[in-house]
Amino acid sequence: MADLQFEPAMPLSDLPTGKMRACTIGGREVLLCHTKDGLHVIDNICTHAFARLNEGRLRGTRVVCPLHGAVFDVRDGRVLQGPATESLPAHHVRVTAGQVEIALDPAAPPVLAEF
Numbered sequence: 001m002a003d004l005q006f007e008p009a010m011p012l013s014d015l016p017t018g019k020m021r022a023c024t025i026g027g028r029e030v031l032l033c034h035t036k037d038g039l040h041v042i043d044n045i046c047t048h049a050f051a052r053l054n055e056g057r058l059r060g061t062r063v064v065c066p067l068h069g070a071v072f073d074v075r076d077g078r079v080l081q082g083p084a085t086e087s088l089p090a091h092h093v094r095v096t097a098g099q100v101e102i103a104l105d106p107a108a109p110p111v112l113a114e115f
């Protein structure tokens with residue numbers, strides 16, 4: 001974790017438990033979710049087609065894609081229900097002095113352009 005580049009995303013007070021918000025970190029659109037299990041960050045663009053997950057629903061630790069209903073676990077990005085088959089990259093998050101900071105996973109593949 002030593003060389004992770006954390007960037008400020010938003011004040012924690014802007015994201016109550018049970019809510020999610022999209023933001024852009026290092027040019028990548030990510031989804032910050034505040035669940036009862038804590039804060040989690042995954043890519044915001046569904047791996048099935050082009051849809052923004054922040055326009056879907058957060059249910060506990062699961063996010064439902066608004067386009068075709070795929071379900072992802074926000075804790076690690078894995079697919080819980082199709083039609084998506086590819087997991088979402090999960091990123092690193094921490095809170096410093098009330099500010100949520102995010103570091104992208106250096107191993108995350110590039111995001112496809114909108115199509």
Ligand code: FES
Pocket residue numbers: 046047048049050051065066067068069070082083084
């Ligand atoms: S675009 Fe998300 S399930 Fe199809």
